[in-house]
Amino acid sequence: MTTLIKNGTIYYQGALQKLDILIEDTKIIGIGEKLAADADRVIDAEGKHVFPGFFDLHSHLRDPGQIYKEDIVSGTRAAAKGGFTTVCAMANTEPVVDNIATVEYIKRKANDLGSCKVLVVGALSKKSEGKEIAEIATMVEGGIVAVSDDGGCIQNAKLKMNALKYASSFNIPVIVHAEDYSLAGKGQINAGRMSTKLGLGGIPGLAEEIMISRDIMFAEKTKCAVHIAHVSTKRSVQLIRQAKSEGISITTEVTPHHLLLTENACEDFDTNTKVKPPLRTEEDRQACIEGLLDGTIDFIATDHAPHADFEKAREFTLAPYGINGFETAFTTLYDRLVIPGVIPLEVLVRSMSEKPALFLKREASIIKEGYPADIAIADLNAEQEITTDNMLSKSKNTPFIGQTFKGQIVMTLCEGRITWEKE
Amino acid sequence: MNNELNFVGRNLFDLDDYSPEEIYAILEAAKVMKSINLRAYKKLPTLRGKTVCTLFFENSTRTRMSFELAANRLSADVVSFSAETSSLAKGESLQDTVYTLNAMGIDLYIIRHGCPGSPQLVHKHSGKPVLNGGDGRHAHPTQALLDIFSIWEKRGSIEGLKIAIVGDIAHSRVVRSNLIGMRKLGAEVIVCGPRTLVPGHLTEIYGCKVEYDLKTALKDADVVMGLRMQFERQADGLFPSLDEYTRHYVLSKETIRWAKKDALIMHPGPMNRGIEILPEIADSQQSLIIEQVANGVAVRMAILFLLLGGEM
Numbered sequence: 170m171t172t173l174i175k176n177g178t179i180y181y182q183g184a185l186q187k188l189d190i191l192i193e194d195t196k197i198i199g200i201g202e203k204l205a206a207d208a209d210r211v212i213d214a215e216g217k218h219v220f221p222g223f224f225d226l227h228s229h230l231r232d233p234g235q236i237y238k239e240d241i242v243s244g245t246r247a248a249a250k251g252g253f254t255t256v257c258a259m260a261n262t263e264p265v266v267d268n269i270a271t272v273e274y275i276k277r278k279a280n281d282l283g284s285c286k287v288l289v290v291g292a293l294s295k296k297s298e299g300k301e302i303a304e305i306a307t308m309v310e311g312g313i314v315a316v317s318d319d320g321g322c323i324q325n326a327k328l329k330m331n332a333l334k335y336a337s338s339f340n341i342p343v344i345v346h347a348e349d350y351s352l353a354g355k356g357q358i359n360a361g362r363m364s365t366k367l368g369l370g371g372i373p374g375l376a377e378e379i380m381i382s383r384d385i386m387f388a389e390k391t392k393c394a395v396h397i398a399h400v401s402t403k404r405s406v407q408l409i410r411q412a413k414s415e416g417i418s419i420t421t422e423v424t425p426h427h428l429l430l431t432e433n434a435c436e437d438f439d440t441n442t443k444v445k446p447p448l449r450t451e452e453d454r455q456a457c458i459e460g461l462l463d464g465t466i467d468f469i470a471t472d473h474a475p476h477a478d479f480e481k482a483r484e485f486t487l488a489p490y491g492i493n494g495f496e497t498a499f500t501t502l503y504d505r506l507v508i509p510g511v512i513p514l515e516v517l518v519r520s521m522s523e524k525p526a527l528f529l530k531r532e533a534s535i536i537k538e539g540y541p542a543d544i545a546i547a548d549l550n551a552e553q554e555i556t557t558d559n560m561l562s563k564s565k566n567t568p569f570i571g572q573t574f575k576g577q578i579v580m581t582l583c584e585g586r587i588t589w590e591k592e
Numbered sequence: 593m594n595n596e597l598n599f600v601g602r603n604l605f606d607l608d609d610y611s612p613e614e615i616y617a618i619l620e621a622a623k624v625m626k627s628i629n630l631r632a633y634k635k636l637p638t639l640r641g642k643t644v645c646t647l648f649f650e651n652s653t654r655t656r657m658s659f660e661l662a663a664n665r666l667s668a669d670v671v672s673f674s675a676e677t678s679s680l681a682k683g684e685s686l687q688d689t690v691y692t693l694n695a696m697g698i699d700l701y702i703i704r705h706g707c708p709g710s711p712q713l714v715h716k717h718s719g720k721p722v723l724n725g726g727d728g729r730h731a732h733p734t735q736a737l738l739d740i741f742s743i744w745e746k747r748g749s750i751e752g753l754k755i756a757i758v759g760d761i762a763h764s765r766v767v768r769s770n771l772i773g774m775r776k777l778g779a780e781v782i783v784c785g786p787r788t789l790v791p792g793h794l795t796e797i798y799g800c801k802v803e804y805d806l807k808t809a810l811k812d813a814d815v816v817m818g819l820r821m822q823f824e825r826q827a828d829g830l831f832p833s834l835d836e837y838t839r840h841y842v843l844s845k846e847t848i849r850w851a852k853k854d855a856l857i858m859h860p861g862p863m864n865r866g867i868e869i870l871p872e873i874a875d876s877q878q879s880l881i882i883e884q885v886a887n888g889v890a891v892r893m894a895i896l897f898l899l900l901g902g903e904m
Contacts, residue, residue, distance in 0.1 A: 362793040368708040368730030368765060438709030482687050482717075484707035486728070 170194060170209045172585060177214025177546065180221060180518045181536050190219065192542040195584040200538060212580070214546055218514075221522035222254025222285075222543030222583060223499065224534040226422060227319070227344070227398055227470035229491070230256070230287070233274060234263025239475040239563045241275065244495070245283040247562035248473075249588035251495040252545030252578035254285050255526065255533050256473070260292040261320040267292035267303040272311040284588040285581075286533065288314040293332050293343060299323040302332050309339045314529050317344035319398055320445075322380060324350055330387050337393035342420075342529075344396045347380035347405075348372075348445070357486055359447040363432040369485065372447050374402035381405050385412040388419050396528070397421040399472050401446040403456035410465040420528060422470040423457045425498045426568070429505050430454070434568055440481045440488035441568040444474070458511060461520060468524035469517075471498045475564030493567045496560055499545075500553065501569055503576035542585040551577040599898035604723045605711050606731035607773040615773060619741050621894035622887070628665070629890055638902035639668035645698040647689070647714065648674045648725070649705040654861060654885060655725050655735075659702050662892035666902060671698070686710065690717040700900055703727070721899050729763050735860050736769035738891040740777065742880050743815055745887070746856060751778035756809045756851065758783075758841055759819030759868050761790045762830075766819065766860045771798040784809035785841065788830040806841050810850035817858040818843045818869045834867055844870040848878075856880050 172192040179188050181200060191199035191208065230244040239247075241258075248256050258275055260266035266275065272289050279287030291308035295301045297318040305316055316336055322345065323329040336343050353376040358364050360371025381397055385408060388395040400406060400421045412419045426444060431451050434442045442448060460466040474491025481488050499521065506512045522545075526534040534543050554573045557565040581589035597617050607615065628634060644663045648656055656672075663670045673693065675683075684692075690701075694717075702723045703711050708730035715722040726732040744750055755774055761767050761783045771794070774781050781800040783790060794802055803809035810816060821837060831837050848855065857869075857879040865871050874881055896902075 360792075362797060365791040365793045366768075366797050368728050368768060438712050479685065479687070482713075483685060484705065484713060485709045486707040 172210045172212065172542070173204060173206060173208035174212045174214050174219055174544065174546070175204070175206070177217050177219035179219040179536060180515065183515065183519070185218070185515060190536065190544070192582075192585050195541055197536065197538055197540050197542050200536065212546070216548070217579065218547045218549055219536070220252065220518045220545045220547060221534045221536050222545050222581060223252045223521040224525040224531075225253050225256040225471050225473065225495070226468070226525045226528065228256045228258060228473040228495070229261065229475065230258045231475060232262065232278070233271065237563070238477050241278045241287065242282050243561065243563045244473070244475070245279065245285045245287060247495040247560065249284040249581045249583065250561050250578065251497070252499050252547065252581050253495060254543035254545070254581065254583040254588070255288060255531065256285055256495070257288045257290050257314060259319045260290050260317060261297060265292050265296045266290065267295050267297070269307050269311045272308055272313055276312060285583050288529070290315045290317050290319070290344065292316065293318045293336065294323055294328070297321050299325060299328065302328070302335050305336055305341065306339050309341055313341070315342045315344050315396070317346065317398070319344060319346040322346050322348045322350070326383065329384070330391060333387050333391045333393035333395065337391055342394040342396050344398050345380075345384050346398050347377045347384060349376045349380050352376035352379065356447070357443060358435045359432040359449050361432060361450060363435055367435065367438070372445070374404060374449065374453070377402055377446055378404045378408060381408050385409070385417060385419055388412070389417045392418060394418045394420070399424050399427065399446055399470070400457065400460070400466060401427045401449050402453045406456045406460040406465055410460065413465065420467045421465070422468050422525075423461060423466045424470060424472045425494060425502050426492050427457050428454065428461070428469070429501055430568065438485045439568055440483065440485055441492065441566050441570070443485060443488055443490055444492045445490040458506070462512060462516065467528060469498070469502070469520040470525065471495055475562050476566045477564055481566045491566065493560070493562050493564055496562060497555055497567050497569050499547070499578060500574040500576045503549065504574035508575060542582055544582040545578050546580040547576060548579045549576045551575070551579065553577050600901035601721055602899055603711070603715050603721050604733050604895060604899065606724065607733050607736055607769055607776065612776050615737070615740070615777065618737060618891070618894050618898065619744055621898060622741050622891045623745070625893040625897070626887065626890035629886070634665055635667060636665065637667045638897060639663070639666040639900055642668045642699045642900050643697060644668045644670050644700050644702065644896065645693055646670065646672045646725070647701055647703040647705070648672070649703070649710070650726070652704055652726070654888070655704060658885070658888045659725060659892050662889050662896055665889070666893055666896055668896065668900070686713060687717050690714050694718045694720070700896070723895060723899065726765055729765050729768070731769045732765040733769045734888070734892055734895060735766050736773045737895070738884060738888040739770055739817070739858060739860070740773050741891050742858065742884050742887050743856060746880070747814070750774060753779045753814040754782070754812055755779050755815040755817065756782045756784060756813040757817045757819065758806065758809065758843065759785055759789070760821055760825060761785045761794075761819070763789070763822060763825065764819050771800055775799055782809045782813070786831055786837070789825065806847055807850050810847065813851040813855050815856045815858060816843060816848060816851050819860065820862060821864055821868050838867055842868060842870060843873050845872050848873055854878065858884060861885070
């Protein structure tokens with residue numbers, strides 16, 4: 170079956186241009202001006218933008234084990250609605266993805282029932298407890314794309330160094346959630362003005378920065394590809410910029426919420442602003458934007474972390490950390506950063522698609538002949554209010570509820586199949 | 593009392609929602625309540641038919657009794673709910689607790705809870721006025737009001753007074769609410785403690801001064817307030833020993849000489865005698881500590897009266 174997407178403005182070879190795309194079954198077979206219109210299916214993208222499908226290196230699908238928060242079906246539907254065609258599922262499920270059976274389970278369920286491609290991240294340490302190295306090589310054979318103890322962080326320096334060395338034998342990147350537990354303590358929000366004012370425990374930027382410093386040194390020594398997850402402070406961005414300039418194999422990502430919000434969002438004790446790492450200061454936020462623009466920060470990842478309403482309805486101190494991200498990522502970033510001219514649309518698009526795909530060396534999320542037809546079509550003038558009713562994720566834990574944003578994904582195609590279409 | 597001010601149905605989460613004029617109105621009302629408390633027959637019918645619920649998730653003797661006495665003296669019905677935060681963490685959520693209690697027809701909630709922001713949560717789920725009886729280290733507005741009342745009654749004004757607060761500033765909800773209230777009414781406030789017990793950004797948020805040296809902090813102070821040292825902070829690695837703390841920060845005859853001669857001595861209680869304050873000072877002529885407790889009932893009566901729209 171052939172599909173023609175015509176009259177759209179497409180993101181192609183780094184620029185936005187008016188071109189048509191011809192798809193045969195799952196692959197892009199032609200890109201050009203006014204392609205022949207005898208396709209089986211014609212999608213008129215007049216007035217719309219056609220982007221590579223988004224690729225998320227960092228998400229939590231909660232399946233297996235916490236399917237009241239999210240599962241592979243609801244999570245990938247939410248992802249498709251947000252324009253994603255590939256998401257990487259973090260290992261902190263129940264049980265933890267530290268074994269081949271759980272890897273297989275996620276792959277099979279995603280393949281059978283998913284609305285986007287799901288890549289599996291295995292644990293770095295057994296049960297992600299930070300005590301023993303997980304069976305990384307076996308999981309690599311089973312198809313994992315990275316290893317991470319995300320949500321936690323190996324504290325023991327020797328074990329961490331060995332884990333990085335070990336992982337590097339199998340050419341698998343290690344995604345690091347950088348957090349020194351003794352400094353983070355029982356902190357709830359950024360240690361600073363707001364934590365003093367609200368009387369909430371603070372998580373200092375140092376808890377992240379000290380761990381990043383340590384891991385940069387390990388990356389240098391072990392030559393392991395270390396990817397720092399959800400960078401959040403100015404000093405962290407500086408450390409990574411410096412390390413990159415020295416040729417150390419380090420990469421990083423930033424979340425939409427760290428690009429858009431600061432600790433001030435926590436003022437009303439809205440538990441939907443409770444996240445790790447915490448929302449930081451305006452200075453930190455600006456440094457993250459600058460880092461994304463100058464390439465220090467390699468791409469954007471949502472850290473989609475669904476939590477059930479009743480969990481977030483608790484006291485701030487008792488509520489879990491995490492922000493729901495798939496359905497809000499593009500629209501919030503487009504509305505708040507692209508429209509005001511803070512970042513160019515091209516930077517946003519490639520940071521959410523080809524850059525993370527290239528990082529994992531996947532043939533995905535790039536509009537190119539011969540590549541899978543992973544495509545997100547956006548109506549940049551359409552406005553939408555984010556409400557609990559119109560979210561497809563099982564959980565609704567986003568601080569953007571009740572706010573209206575411009576720029577809506579109206580259709581998503583994953584390997585040629587329509588996985589989301591706005592009514 | 594200024595009739596233009598409207599208190600009915602409002603919450604008291606902290607003092608930042610209240611203007612200086614409103615704070616003075618509360619103090620004036622408390623003065624009336626205090627006179628009632630000195631009568632042989634200590635009761636007003638004003639809140640008859642209203643139901644007040646105290647929700648205490650943290651241990652407290654004086655605050656709870658003070659609130660209950662205040663409500664009783666205004667003839668409100670009082671029901672009490674108590675639970676340890678820890679057991680609650682496993683069992684029923686605060687949300688469900690509030691839904692249940694609300695179905696019983698509560699008119700106002702008084703909550704004490706270890707987690708900051710809990711009063712806001714109770715209001716969100718109940719739709720009823722909520723009085724914060726202390727939420728974690730965030731706020732304790734009625735304590736601040738009774739402290740301010742105690743000073744105001746003695747000195748006639750708060751403006752221009754120099755108030756030194758000494759001790760574990762970091763973990764104190766009393767300090768935060770007092771900083772808001774005292775600064776609003778024009779006092780100069782100096783907080784003092786070792787740096788590990790003083791959080792950052794205080795000057796920026798409250799416009800107070802921060803001193804790590806007791807002598808400098810107490811210089812020319814009109815009011816000196818000690819705070820309870822919480823023993824577990826030593827285990828947290830915030831200071832090395834009670835001995836060393838006492839040697840450098842105790843309020844004693846000797847150290848209080850650095851303040852003004854007639855400085856008022858205060859403490860929100862419960863006191864650790866011999867640690868942050870010596871009996872020679874706590875029980876001295878200058879001490880307001882016992883009177884603070886008495887004033888607490890009057891201030892809480894005033895607030896309940898105003899928020900529930902009682903009539904004199």
